[in-house]
Amino acid sequence: EPEVTQTPSHQVTQMGQEVILRCVPISNHLYFYWYRQILGQKVEFLVSFYNNEISEKSEIFDDQFSVERPDGSNFTLKIRSTKLEDSAMYFCASSELAAGELFFGEGSRLTVL
Amino acid sequence: AQSVTQLDSHVSVSEGTPVLLRCNYSSSYSPSLFWYVQHPNKGLQLLLKYTSAATLVKGINGFEAEFKKSETSFHLTKPSAHMSDAAEYFCVVSSGRGYSTLTFGKGTMLLVSP
Numbered sequence: 001e002p003e004v005t006q007t008p009s010h011q012v013t014q015m016g017q018e019v020i021l022r023c024v025p026i027s028n029h030l031y032f033y034w035y036r037q038i039l040g041q042k043v044e045f046l047v048s049f050y051n052n053e054i055s056e057k058s059e060i061f062d063d064q065f066s067v068e069r070p071d072g073s074n075f076t077l078k079i080r081s082t083k084l085e086d087s088a089m090y091f092c093a094s095s096e097l098a099a100g101e102l103f104f105g106e107g108s109r110l111t112v113l
Numbered sequence: 114a115q116s117v118t119q120l121d122s123h124v125s126v127s128e129g130t131p132v133l134l135r136c137n138y139s140s141s142y143s144p145s146l147f148w149y150v151q152h153p154n155k156g157l158q159l160l161l162k163y164t165s166a167a168t169l170v171k172g173i174n175g176f177e178a179e180f181k182k183s184e185t186s187f188h189l190t191k192p193s194a195h196m197s198d199a200a201e202y203f204c205v206v207s208s209g210r211g212y213s214t215l216t217f218g219k220g221t222m223l224l225v226s227p
Contacts, residue, residue, distance in 0.1 A: 042218065045215060107156065
């Protein structure tokens, strides 16, 4: 069964460092998303991406965040200068249609020290 | 604006007994509602969804949920719990403008004892 895969599963970084989280969406999907869950809090929407541009973003998704689809398969989330409060589980998701079911990856846990 | 409240952070049941996970929502639009499940070290999996068709929605693994507009509720039920149901369950609402901007509840951890 096709699935969304994310790497790394866990990353530890120092505050101020840049981090790139990678996602391989399901191959025929066109819509891509990042969500995050800070420990003990709700899963929150960050950004959606379609046709090589951001279609929607939340207020969390500020200038330190960026997304990219560098090739035909990967979808990345970059955090330019990490802060302690960026520590969270980051979930990638993809869907075939704009209003289609979201398929989530297993998440990447980011720990900022 | 939309929000979701899951009334219980933990629910404990015995195997073979019914499961009830409660969810209340608020939405400015006609909402679409979902339940997702997350097993340990796994991604979020869609259990079922309500999108303004039948108010009683059947999902995978014997789960179902009933949309009650008058009560703004979308509780998840299962007649008989199985050990493999132990997981975290998220009630989710969308804005109705598309699935992309989902608002999650805080989650309910379901514990199933033998």
